[in-house]
Amino acid sequence: MSVSIKDVARHAGVSVATVSRTLSNGPVSEETRRRVEDAVQATGYRPNLSARRLRSQHTQTIGLVVSDIRNPFFTAVSRAVEDAAYHAGMRVILCNTDENPDREELYLRLMQEERVTGLIFAPTRTTCEALDRFDLDFPVVLIDRAGPPGLHDAVVLDNAGASALLIDHLAAQGYRKIHGLFGNTSTTGAERHDGYTAAMHRHGLQPDAVFIAPQAAAAEAHIAALLTTPDRPEAVVVSNGQLLLGVTRALRAAGLSMPGDLAVAGFDNETWTELVGPGLTVIEQPVQEIGASAMTMLFERLERQDLPVRKIVLSGRCIIRGSTATRG
């Protein structure tokens, strides 16, 4: 079987306590420290983290529950979270919920069983509202989607503001009929929709938006249909990368071009948005910072349970590209 701290102790001729102390930089004489370190080398000892966690009651583990790691937004956030975690000597347990409340519940329970130190969570609307039902005994930081205010720490984008940036830009470029396409499963879509509506009104324009499933295929079908209508919009704004993908595909399939046939702008500065057609005008989310802030927020909460509930709102950056060039 695996070599334990006892074997090291025997090999070094000291007690297990001394070995433990040596490993945790406790008070030991220079002499024994060397003896123990030699013994560790000789035996190839590796501490057993399960035992350590059990005894110390510190799991040094943080949970990360997102909808789908394949979504580039969450990929980037995860990477930031993991970097911060490993840097702080913690592990990460990652779970994909696919926006399915049942799986969210399942994984929340798992987090309890793992006795995670803290949780970073991007919940669906459903679970978000019922989050206190679970009375979790570790702090939670919500990302991307915030729940009812004042209940949990959160790091989110200024969604309404970002939408406004896009509308302002489109309006300045001379577009009037701007269609909106928003995801219907998260609070994010709703907020971006609200920002869109407000900005449209501010410019004296008539909002015209729909909510659809946040998948490329849905957007593609929707846009394909839209393009055949008598008075098609001049521009379209969409609320995430998947929808943006659908729109791009629809235009391509129809052999139409941006911005001539339809101007396009949306959320998520994915790799490809700079490469397709004249380049897509998008909101770049500070993905790395979202992950990092969530972690520091979590750590601060762990240090001081009594901190007031905070919500960090980060701004998106509008990257202007050819897909919204002046209507000509």
Next chain:
Amino acid sequence: MSVSIKDVARHAGVSVATVSRTLSNGPVSEETRRRVEDAVQATGYRPNLSARRLRSQHTQTIGLVVSDIRNPFFTAVSRAVEDAAYHAGMRVILCNTDENPDREELYLRLMQEERVTGLIFAPTRTTCEALDRFDLDFPVVLIDRAGPPGLHDAVVLDNAGASALLIDHLAAQGYRKIHGLFGNTSTTGAERHDGYTAAMHRHGLQPDAVFIAPQAAAAEAHIAALLTTPDRPEAVVVSNGQLLLGVTRALRAAGLSMPGDLAVAGFDNETWTELVGPGLTVIEQPVQEIGASAMTMLFERLERQDLPVRKIVLSGRCIIRGSTATRG
């Protein structure tokens, strides 16, 4: 503090052993089973996985060590691995090495301390060769990059074969001067290079390849320089998605088009490859299957330690798009 099995036992008026048996579907009377289940409900008990793992000596944990989760290839593979793992009641520990051997070593040690049940690993060339130095006491399945044959189970792409598909296609389209660009950190790049060279020879063509760091910027710089040389190649083949990205950027920056100025083909069917210019001809890797196979392979190995070492070689699919249209 957290509620333990003792509390449940007290609440149900039975011994802890009985509670444990109830939870693991052991032999208990219908009567006590109900009593225990009620007690679990009432107390809100959740088993402590650290304790369970320590006592049972089964961590139900698999390690997944890849270079960077942000690489879409690994994102997809990870998702497949995680699905399989959670389906089998196991959790996953994910680590990003950034192709850095020091971090690989660090994480391999971590895996030992976690006492993982098994490991799925995409190693750099360096670590790959020195893998037995670590004498890990759990089975390892290599993915993407195979080590020296016969030492570890592995799931890889038929890299040489896939390269050949690309060259055959380009040759058939009339291209003669086909430049090759390959990543220099993994065995994958080397294998794809070998396939390229062999295929070129088979067609009576002169190979002309270089190895570079597998980052977009490197490829972009290289291609930018290449484009100014007196006799520039007619086509270029590159060994992964990052390089493909660099090539695309370089052409775009120079205002050149595919395939007119340069035909392009490469590995990894990332989202954007269908959308840029006339579409990029690429090798699609069976990403989902790579992850899934790795897991079943690992499970089979766990059941039978004495199984012969196996290497699953999957074929890539060549997706032909406009970037390699007939030279004309």
Next chain:
DNA sequence: ATGACGATTGAAAACGTTTACACAAAAATT
């Protein structure tokens, strides 16, 4: 009635750590 047997149960010993406590020896203070 007797013994054997199956079904349930509890007591207690692990699993590999950390840590409270006690204690000796050495060093520092009076």
Next chain:
DNA sequence: AATTTTTGTGTAAACGTTTTCAATCGTCAT
């Protein structure tokens, strides 16, 4: 020199489970 303090160490008790072992209680065949 007598005391206090510091320093280093070992013993043993946790942490929350699972699992071995033995014990109890019916039931059933003899």
